[in-house]
Amino acid sequence: VGVDRLVRAGINRMHRMQTTSGAFAYWPGSKNEHVYGTGRAALILAQAEALGYPLPESMKEKLVAWLRTEVLGRRQPDANMRALLAHAASMWEIPAEGANVLLFEWKDKLSTTGKMHLLAALKNLGQLELAHQLLEEMDIESMVAQPHSANVGTWIETKTLALSMLLEHMVDLRPSDPRGLLILQAVRSARTKGWWGTTLDTVAATSALIKWMGAQSASDFTGVITTGEEQITFTDETPCRFTRENQSNQVN
Numbered sequence: 310v311g312v313d314r315l316v317r318a319g320i321n322r323m324h325r326m327q328t329t330s331g332a333f334a335y336w337p338g339s340k341n342e343h344v345y346g347t348g349r350a351a352l353i354l355a356q357a358e359a360l361g362y363p364l365p366e367s368m369k370e371k372l373v374a375w376l377r378t379e380v381l382g383r384r385q386p387d388a389n390m391r392a393l394l395a396h397a398a399s400m401w402e403i404p405a406e407g408a409n410v411l412l413f414e415w416k417d418k419l420s421t422t423g424k425m426h427l428l429a430a431l432k433n434l435g436q437l438e439l440a441h442q443l444l445e446e447m448d449i450e451s452m453v454a455q456p457h458s459a460n461v462g463t464w465i466e467t468k469t470l471a472l473s474m475l476l477e478h479m480v481d482l483r484p485s486d487p488r489g490l491l492i493l494q495a496v497r498s499a500r501t502k503g504w505w506g507t508t509l510d511t512v513a514a515t516s517a518l519i520k521w522m523g524a525q526s527a528s529d530f531t532g533v534i535t536t537g538e539e540q541i542t543f544t545d546e547t548p549c550r551f552t553r554e555n556q557s558n559q560v561n
Contacts (some may be wrong), residue, residue: 333373
């Protein structure tokens with residue numbers, strides 16, 4: 310099954326889960342909007358469109374209208390939910406600078422991941438002075454030292470997710486900051502048996518690592534992928550491809 314086919318199937322499934330308000334339900338067939346799920350869906354759909362995948366116009370228009378009402382109307386009482394929606398709105402280029410400034414003033418109410426979402430919103434809308442100030446106030450060493458079970462946001466948001474988002478922000482805002490290497494090592498060390506424990510964490514960590522690698526100077530390297538009893542070597546010039554016939558085999 311090709312990646313394009315999977316992405317298009319995902320978009321179609323999400324379209325069927327959209328409610329009349331423009332938000333998305335948590336389960337297919339439900340008519341109740343799920344705010345957190347809608348924020349996550351809005352981020353994914355914005356990235357898909359940026360990669361060239363077409364979205365149904367009706368789905369896009371209703372979603373953007375819902376986001377604009379939620380963010381500019383400041384309807385969510387929870388600061389962390391506002392931060393997620395601000396991040397999503399910034400991906401859809403909704404001008405919400407004022408809402409971002411208010412969130413910045415509420416930064417002490419934000420969880421770790423809430424601050425990561427606010428950083429993204431500030432960065433995407435060009436409010437770089439506030440983004441740098443928020444980043445400067447973070448105790449990155451303490452964040453890295455936290456146990457993986459630390460409460461950094463909602464029940465689905467983990468330390469791995471927070472640090473992966475932070476690594477991307479460091480690449481964009483502080484590429485020469487040596488603390489970036491601390492974050493990089495923490496993200497890499499959280500990987501076990503080929504992944505990061507959940508789909509959300511694995512996607513976030515992989516995205517952050519790819520972004521970090523893309524910002525580095527070119528260098529020669531050789532790596533080895535192990536799947537079952539097979540070992541496949543790849544280099545910076547010769548990528549590898551393999552078919553995982555036995556799904557129980559670990560990939561390292």
